[in-house]
Amino acid sequence: xxxxxxxxxxxxxxxxxxxxxxxxxxxxxxxxASETFTIALRRWxxxxxxxxxxxxxxxxxxxxxxxxxxxxxRQLLAYARTGVxxxxxxxxxxxxxxDAGTQRRELAAALAELRxxxxxxxxLRAWAGLSDAEVADVLSLPxxxxxxxxxxxxxxxxxxxxxxxxxxxxxxxxxxxxxxx
Amino acid sequence: MSDHELQLQEYRAEVPLAGDDEVERALRRxxxxxxxxxxxxxxxxxRPRVAIAISAAALVLGTGAIAAVAExxxxxxxxxxxxxxxxxxxxxxxxxxxVRVADARTVATDGDAALVAVPLDTSGYCLIPALDGRAVFGxxxxxxxxxxxxxxxxxxxxxxxxxxxxxxxxxxxxxxITDPRAASIDLGAYxxxxxxxxxxxxxxxxxxxxxxxxxANRGSILDSSGHVLRxxxxxxxxxxxxxxxxxxxxxxLWIDQPAGACKPQLLPPEPTLELSQAKQLFxxxxxxxxxxxxxxxxxxxxxxxxxxxxxxxxATGPGLTPSGENHCGVQAGGPWPxxxxxxxxxxxxxxxxxxxxxxxxxxxxxxxxxANIARLTLTAGSATAQVSYADGFFFAQLPATTPGPLSGAIxxxxxxxxLTGYDSADHEVTHIDLNAQQQAREPH
Numbered sequence: 001x002x003x004x005x006x007x008x009x010x011x012x013x014x015x016x017x018x019x020x021x022x023x024x025x026x027x028x029x030x031x032x033a034s035e036t037f038t039i040a041l042r043r044w045x046x047x048x049x050x051x052x053x054x055x056x057x058x059x060x061x062x063x064x065x066x067x068x069x070x071x072x073x074r075q076l077l078a079y080a081r082t083g084v085x086x087x088x089x090x091x092x093x094x095x096x097x098x099d100a101g102t103q104r105r106e107l108a109a110a111l112a113e114l115r116x117x118x119x120x121x122x123x124l125r126a127w128a129g130l131s132d133a134e135v136a137d138v139l140s141l142p143x144x145x146x147x148x149x150x151x152x153x154x155x156x157x158x159x160x161x162x163x164x165x166x167x168x169x170x171x172x173x174x175x176x177x178x179x180x181x
Numbered sequence: 182m183s184d185h186e187l188q189l190q191e192y193r194a195e196v197p198l199a200g201d202d203e204v205e206r207a208l209r210r211x212x213x214x215x216x217x218x219x220x221x222x223x224x225x226x227x228r229p230r231v232a233i234a235i236s237a238a239a240l241v242l243g244t245g246a247i248a249a250v251a252e253x254x255x256x257x258x259x260x261x262x263x264x265x266x267x268x269x270x271x272x273x274x275x276x277x278x279x280v281r282v283a284d285a286r287t288v289a290t291d292g293d294a295a296l297v298a299v300p301l302d303t304s305g306y307c308l309i310p311a312l313d314g315r316a317v318f319g320x321x322x323x324x325x326x327x328x329x330x331x332x333x334x335x336x337x338x339x340x341x342x343x344x345x346x347x348x349x350x351x352x353x354x355x356x357x358i359t360d361p362r363a364a365s366i367d368l369g370a371y372x373x374x375x376x377x378x379x380x381x382x383x384x385x386x387x388x389x390x391x392x393x394x395x396x397a398n399r400g401s402i403l404d405s406s407g408h409v410l411r412x413x414x415x416x417x418x419x420x421x422x423x424x425x426x427x428x429x430x431x432x433x434l435w436i437d438q439p440a441g442a443c444k445p446q447l448l449p450p451e452p453t454l455e456l457s458q459a460k461q462l463f464x465x466x467x468x469x470x471x472x473x474x475x476x477x478x479x480x481x482x483x484x485x486x487x488x489x490x491x492x493x494x495x496a497t498g499p500g501l502t503p504s505g506e507n508h509c510g511v512q513a514g515g516p517w518p519x520x521x522x523x524x525x526x527x528x529x530x531x532x533x534x535x536x537x538x539x540x541x542x543x544x545x546x547x548x549x550x551x552a553n554i555a556r557l558t559l560t561a562g563s564a565t566a567q568v569s570y571a572d573g574f575f576f577a578q579l580p581a582t583t584p585g586p587l588s589g590a591i592x593x594x595x596x597x598x599x600l601t602g603y604d605s606a607d608h609e610v611t612h613i614d615l616n617a618q619q620q621a622r623e624p625h
Contacts, residue, residue, distance in 0.1 A: 009204070011210065014203075015198065015200075018197070021196050022196045034210060037207070037208075039333060040210070041446070042433065044438070044439055045413070045437050045438020045442050045443070064324065067302075067325060074582075088196060103188060104192060108192075116401065126189045126190055157185055160186075161185050
């Protein structure tokens, strides 16, 4: 297999850019995605094409993203405080987000409270759609460590949201159906 | 999947995927070296941002010899830029906010070409290559140098400028090798020596240009004893004067490819515009400077099909004859990945009115035909700005502002400026707070 850089770029850019944009907003995502692929281009000749492409690219992006953890945290906290999410404010379906506003703000606060490394791991799994093994590859961690940290982080997130008074979505839906009878 | 995980999946799920057009632009930018803002030829519709707009202002750089300093960070040596304010302006618009402009230095020179470097945070750096005392090639930044010997934080680029107004075509290679052991680069055709900090700048000899253009060959980074530290592929890119190098062109000079795999990585060809099928959208009498034009001049916006199937909008006016090689500028007619009825873009330009520097702003964009918007207004309190609008494209100019202290993005004039779309029955369809939108897009 000899995939050209341009083909790899076309296949992966949009998803990687969206992942970064969900994390730090459009402006920074443009820069980080650009920097990721610039580094990838420089190292393209030495990239073993037998390896899967995604973990390699997300690994580069994750290394760059580390320098913006503080900015990410700040944006999450800003949303939790003000209800205005700097990452999505310029997008449509604002009404939907107003409906889900309280839950989202609690989730943002909970994400901000996670350790940066744990948030990174969690979002690579949840937003980039990588498998545990791929996340392990991205972060150069043993897969067992990834699994245990994911479990711990999910538990922490769940506890934080429940402690914040948030009723799980399914439970609330059941309650609402009961109330309608 | 638990409820909380489901919530997490849905959080910010409305963030859209980049469209094909955006991906192609990003690919082009990456192959051009990943610069934050690629310069455009001056006749393109989408004007260069401030960094390029000020290129007419002299970025006169010290051309004295670089002082040799055995120890200490690179910014402790080298001549400061003669016009630091010009560097400040480039940094303000095209670099991360954490650049330390006070430590900007002219780190390398070759004839009248110069390379200015600006430290970024604790170990990162930005580069501004300049020709004829002007920053005609924009800038690029590396956020952090973590493992200098790996080459991950190196910058190695070529940049070319076509012959313009009697000035000869130019082609330079520049950058930085962060490995402190590195002393020179064997480019195959010739060797360049690194100066303090690992920077280099070389004008590619005109007699080699045609031979090297579009080719790639093996190269090496050498230490002071001539031992090879790293080998790779020297990718020369398009020289000025060729179709792909007919406008400003920039290429990644170095690719870490093993022996036998060294292949040229060239910019995809720009689509050409079918000017014979151009359709005029509207005329505008300018109230502020815009691109190469001055207040009071009349310009026109035209919709033109491009060879790649897109429909583009370009600006034409006095002293400018559009050619098929114009940049596409704004793509008209969607697609509409954001789902918004109006897609806006604000442009900022540093200009001079009555001898005083001012920032001038324009707002342009496209309107989704499904939104049935018949007219647009742009207001701030009792102030209004004329919005020209036809066939889904609009253009307006905002009042000028006086440059003030630096703090991230150049703010739009005080408003809020509200762009409102109305349907044919004059009912409001949507409105956008442009000042708030700028804040959201460029939070600082």
